[in-house]
Structure formats: C-alpha cells, structure tokens
Amino acid sequence: MSTPQDIQGRRIAVVLFNLGGPDGPESVKPFLFNLFNDPAIIGLPGLFRTAVARLISSRREKSAQANYDYMGGGSPLLPGTRAQVEALEQALSERLPADEIKAFICMRYWHPMTEAVAAEVEAWAPDEIVLLPLYPQFSTTTTASSLKLWQETYRGPGASRAICCYPRAEGWVEAQAGLIREGLKTAGDPPVRVLFSAHGIPESLVTTKGDPYAEQVEAGCRAVAERLGLTDWGLCYQSRVGPMKWLGPSTPEALEQAGRDGVGVVLVPIAFVSEHIETLVELDIEYRELAEEHGIHPYIRVPTVSVTPAFISGLAEGVIAALDRSGTAPFGPGCQADWKACPCQAEQRQRAAA
Numbered sequence: 001m002s003t004p005q006d007i008q009g010r011r012i013a014v015v016l017f018n019l020g021g022p023d024g025p026e027s028v029k030p031f032l033f034n035l036f037n038d039p040a041i042i043g044l045p046g047l048f049r050t051a052v053a054r055l056i057s058s059r060r061e062k063s064a065q066a067n068y069d070y071m072g073g074g075s076p077l078l079p080g081t082r083a084q085v086e087a088l089e090q091a092l093s094e095r096l097p098a099d100e101i102k103a104f105i106c107m108r109y110w111h112p113m114t115e116a117v118a119a120e121v122e123a124w125a126p127d128e129i130v131l132l133p134l135y136p137q138f139s140t141t142t143t144a145s146s147l148k149l150w151q152e153t154y155r156g157p158g159a160s161r162a163i164c165c166y167p168r169a170e171g172w173v174e175a176q177a178g179l180i181r182e183g184l185k186t187a188g189d190p191p192v193r194v195l196f197s198a199h200g201i202p203e204s205l206v207t208t209k210g211d212p213y214a215e216q217v218e219a220g221c222r223a224v225a226e227r228l229g230l231t232d233w234g235l236c237y238q239s240r241v242g243p244m245k246w247l248g249p250s251t252p253e254a255l256e257q258a259g260r261d262g263v264g265v266v267l268v269p270i271a272f273v274s275e276h277i278e279t280l281v282e283l284d285i286e287y288r289e290l291a292e293e294h295g296i297h298p299y300i301r302v303p304t305v306s307v308t309p310a311f312i313s314g315l316a317e318g319v320i321a322a323l324d325r326s327g328t329a330p331f332g333p334g335c336q337a338d339w340k341a342c343p344c345q346a347e348q349r350q351r352a353a354a
C-alpha cells in the first residue's frame with residue numbers, strides 16, 4: 001500500500017511568455033528601446049540596431065505616452081496576465097492534484113523579464129518545466145524571440161519542453177467563438193461583418209524568414225468562422241510600425257471597405273489573449289472613431305479571451321499534453337506548410353534526416 005511519501009508529486013513550473021508593457025510614463029521609452037533593440041524586431045547588426053532603437057524609442061516616446069495615458073499611464077498587460085496565471089494554476093491543480101504547480105510570468109521587453117524569472121524558476125527547483133507562450137500563433141518576432149532568450153538564459157534544473165503555438169486548439173477556437181456569439185447578439189438585426197484583426201508583421205518576414213504567423217492566423221480565423229457558420233467575415237492586420245510593407249489588408253482599409261459595403265462590424269482581436277494598448281486604445285478609441293467616420297453602425301469590439309473557462313481549460317490541457325513529451329510542438333493543429341522558421345517542423349525535419 002502506498003504511503004503519503006510514495007505519492008509525493010512532481011514540482012511543475014509553467015512559464016508563460018508575453019511581450020510586456022510599461023508600468024508608468026517613465027518606463028515607456030526604455031520599454032520601446034528594449035523592443036526595437038531585439039534582433040527579431042529589427043534585423044540589423046548590433047551597434048546599428050542599438051543606434052536605431054535609441055532613435056525610434058526617443059521619437060515614439062511622447063506619442064506612445066499619450067496612448068498609455070488613456071490607460072492610467074501604463075499597460076494593463078501584467079495584471080491581466082496575473083489573472084490568467086491564477087486561473088491556470090487553479091485549473092492545473094484540479095487536474096493534477098498530486099503535483100505541485102507554479103506558473104511564472106516572463107515578459108520580453110518589460111518586467112518581469114527573462115533573467116530575473118529564470119533565477120526565480122531555478123530557485124523553485126522544478127522537476128518539470130513547460131514553456132507556454134501567450135501567443136496562439138507562432139512568429140519569429142514574438143514566440144521565437146522569447147523562447148530563444150529563455151533557452152540562452154535558463155541554467156536551472158528540470159526537464160523542459162515548449163509549446164510553440166496553438167492557432168487551432170479546441171479551447172482557443174471555442175473561447176473565440178463564444179465571445180463572437182455574444183458580440184453578434186449585441187449587434188442584433190442589421191447586416192454585420194465579423195472582422196478578425198491581428199497584430200501585423202512585416203511581409204518580408206513571411207517571404208524571407210519563412211515566418212508561419214500569417215498562415216496560422218488565417219487558419220485560426222477559418223476554424224472560428226466555420227464553427228460559427230459565418231457568411232460575411234474577413235481578416236485584417238493592425239498596429240503597423242515603420243515604412244516597410246506589412247501584412248494586409250490593414251484594419252483601417254478593411255473598415256473603409258465595410259463602410260463602402262454598408263455593413264456593421266464585429267471586430268475580433270484574433271492574436272491577443274488579454275487587454276492592452278492595442279485593444280483598449282487602438283481598437284476601442286482610434287478605430288472606433290474611424291468606423292464612425294465611415295458610417296459603420298454598429299461597431300462592436302469583442303473582448304479578448306482573458307480568463308474565459310474555455311481558454312483556460314484549453315491551456316491547462318495543452319500543458320498536461322506537453323508533460324508527456326520533450327522538445328517543441330504545437331498544441332492542436334500547427335502549421336500546414338513547411339515553414340523555415342517553425343520550430344516543430346524543424347524537429348520533424350531533423351528526425352526525417354536522421
């Protein structure tokens with residue numbers, strides 16, 4: 001018969017990655033500097049990149065501060081992520097009662113950042129580690145950048161594996177579908193178009209780096225649209241930065257088209273899992289004004305999945321599935337094509353070559 005000592009569980013650390021955001025007006029510039037100094041964001045050699053990052057962060061500081069002022073001066077991303085951590089720990093403890101589970105937040109460009117979090121995880125001495133990006137779709141600019149820095153930094157104990165993406169995972173699709181259903185109910189009778197809006201990336205990352213982000217975003221939108229039986233829907237990209245060609249159509253272009261077509265809009269943030277500047281300011285203030293200018297009624301912005309039970313259960317299932325393996329893999333269906341930058345396919349390629 002087993003004694004309490006025999007059934008002592010594993011210590012499981014889940015590391016949740018996101019971008020991070022400034023916690024007050026004085027951290028806007030250093031946050032922007034960290035972002036633009038990342039080679040995954042600006043692919044210039046070291047010293048040039050740092051000089052460019054200094055210039056852009058100085059130039060953007062005032063306008064970015066004005067936008068963060070709408071949210072009390074700083075980003076709500078960290079409190080929103082803390083709520084997700086609590087919900088995920090709870091969901092995992094219910095499913096794995098014999099184990100001790102602790103989730104850690106690791107932000108890329110503002111605190112808590114990688115070096116400090118790696119030290120915290122090391123001090124906690126986990127047996128198992130699951131790396132879980134809070135980016136459903138993989139991009140070289142987000143997930144790859146966070147995982148690379150983590151892998152270069154963490155030297156502590158524990159068997160580690162990573163979830164690279166979950167663009168069509170059941171919980172993610174169901175959470176989106178549930179929130180859109182509510183949005184459509186609020187819209188009522190007038191003809192409306194469901195517009196999925198994703199954070200953009202420069203088009204060259206897809207063509208030259210083999211970044212699978214656009215494919216994963218498109219496949220996720222299709223899965224949600226099919227689940228809801230949508231007949232009028234589209235995908236567009238927001239948050240353009242700089243002079244390069246970004247993925248399109250842009251969200252302002254898609255809104256203009258909706259105005260011309262005489263339909264209302266239910267706008268869905270399809271690449272974010274919690275509220276922050278890109279939803280609360282760009283979608284709720286800037287694009288709402290634009291929608292009004294184009295005569296779009298209604299303009300309804302669907303909330304992000306945040307701590308909805310379907311999303312959190314989905315994450316918990318992804319973590320549990322990952323515990324049975326090593327390496328890097330998607331949760332649910334990942335990419336369809338063989339993208340050069342996709343880590344799960346890199347491993348498949350290595351296995352096939354061996």
Ligand SMILES: C=CC1=C(C)c2cc3[nH]c(cc4nc(cc5[nH]c(cc1n2)c(C)c5CCC(=O)O)C(CCC(=O)O)=C4C)c(C)c3C=C
Nearest residue numbers: 019020021041064075077139141142199201241271276277
């Ligand atoms: C899907 C997620 C994201 C991708 C892809 C992404 C790429 C990307 N972002 C920039 C530049 C900026 N992003 C900024 C804010 C921001 N970006 C994401 C997510 C993705 N970025 C989030 C969650 C946030 C919010 C941070 C917060 O305040 O809580 C900003 C700062 C805001 C602003 O000044 O507009 C910049 C700048 C680039 C250049 C890029 C791909 C190359």
Ligand SMILES: [Fe+2]
Nearest residue numbers: 019199239278
């Ligand atoms: Fe961004």
Ligand SMILES: [Fe+2]
Nearest residue numbers: 334335342344
């Ligand atoms: Fe993939």
